[in-house]
Amino acid sequence: MITTSRDPSSRLKMFAKEMKLVVPGAQRMNRGRHEVGALLRACKANGVTDLLVLHEHRGQPDGLIISHLPFGPTAFFTLCNVVMRHEVPDIGTMSEATPHLIFHNFTSRLGQRVCSILKYLFPVPKEDSKRVITFANQDDYISFSIHDQAGHAGAGSHGRCGVALASLHQHGPQAAVPERRLRGTPGPERPPCSGGCRAALSRAWTQDVGPVQPEIAGELPRRWLGM
Template identity: 65%
Template sequence: MSTFGLRQQARLRREYLYRKSIEERNAAMQQRKDKIKGALQDGKEIPTALQKKAIGLMHAGDWDDPGPQLAVELGGEAAGGTTNIDDEYRWAGVEDPKIIITTSRDPSSKLKQFAKEIKLLFPNSQRMNRGTYESKQLIEACRSNNVTDFIVLHETRGNPDAMVISHLPNGPTAYFNLADVVMRHDIPDIGTMSEQYPHLIFQNFKSKLGQRTQNILKYLFPVPKDDSQRVVSFVNWDDWILFRQHTFRKVDGGKDYELQEIGPRFSMKLYRIILGTVDQEGGADTEFILRPYLNTAHKRKLLSDDDPW
């Protein structure tokens, strides 16, 4: 990449981070306003932490119109503003995702096979041999070819145990542990892999972290057609995301349906999200990190209960 291209990329990245910081600051201010407004309307005492700021906040904006400041909290549509997710997944549903899948260096035969099956899982995806390429080189090539997501699969002693999903051009990047990986050829009575765009099922992603994780996974898939008979499910159980894939068909023309698993199957556990791409791991801000040995009372059900952030 030329010096001009590097400077342009750095400038775009700075502008992107600046917009995100403004959104987060406005969202935090709006939340404080709403707490004060709610206390006044209910005739309750203003929270102690906000009493000194109450007068200044009252003069900072219109109480009756949340405006774009609440976009992060309301999901963008209700407030009419631009959220972090809207900015990162601006063309989601308008343009189909374009995905590159690769592995860590010197992959085992089992990891290569798993990468092939993941390639079949995501429509419009391509598998690329890692070779000796650095992450930075791969990310630059993906940006140049309008790739929307870059997925890296890792292993330990021949067993696939990690997946990194990096959204391009600016992130976020999500890191998942993998467990209980079962290949298609290890599932008895396996069905034929369908190439239809799948319908998606997400269960028990209720917190802000859960919604964030859902969006990272959801936008890897294009919008399916109504008559698609392929279903991909992500079920959150105790912060492990259980992945399954099925096809379905009507039984004897009635109202009952028969499910046929087509694999693969595995479990995912989110342990980190950074506000950048995978090649910026050391310099990007950390949006979420799992600390299993700290805050014991709040470490359970991060994806389904109240927001852990």
């Protein structure tokens, strides 16, 4: 399920529509004035497996929450340099086939955790699917892009292995996504992130990011929760 923060701008609404095309089988829901707790209860009652919440700042998409239901984990991402489909010249139509996934440089324990959160948003693709989504990690910024391939895809388990590509044509939105935080299910009933969890994540970010350390512990900004 994909939704937005309260009172979304036209640009955020458009981005939510494009994200619906990115994730096969996803549904888009107008946020209205619903609180996060009510959204979670509705999703759990209807068997929704993941809740994605998009946020913005002054009309520019700048945040993404991915929460796996019913028990988490939940990842908080910052979005930057977002480019939507209508901003790419001669982009053509966008396939809605289940994509093959390429993950590059997710080698640390934290990177593997983030990789798992992202890859299980997508069903297993068919071997002849020509749609490719790339998540490339560099200095803990995840570059995200969508392409259609011309050539042969040698797909392995869940579509993640070497893919021989003759050419790639961009057919979807793209963004840089620095990961911010991991914890359990959001909302009033969420389990707290333990001290050991916080320490482990802090050490991982210190090793991977170096001197630039995003916040790991603490409360989510109130504007992200639409309060």
